Amino acid sequence: TTRFLLDYFTDLRYIFIVSQVEVHESDLFAVRIEKADGHKCERCWNYSIRVGEFEKYPTVCERCIEALTELEKAAAA
Structure with a gap:
């Protein structure tokens, strides 16, 4: 198991x-x-110890940072 x-x-x-x-x-x-350890991500509501590490989006987790970055790239194209 x-x-x-x-x-x-x-x-x-x-x-x-x-x-x-x-x-x-x-x-x-x-x-x-x-x-869970960490803080609640405002976007996905998961808890992560990495919330607050990203200056541009201080209230979201590492997974949401990736998603938001991809959305920004798509919007700029």
Whole structure:
């Protein structure tokens, strides 16, 4: 089970529709729900430790920065 989760680790937060996922090696299977680290992105409402890192968009996460940058490029074309 742990190996399966680790194989899909980068997609788990989207599969589970949560802001953050951690997988720990163990013989037992357990799920624990806690508040995610970081701050809430104003655009997608996910929590990220990277909200506030981007001067141009200080209230959005790294994923939304990519989306907004692509939208700006498309609008300028």
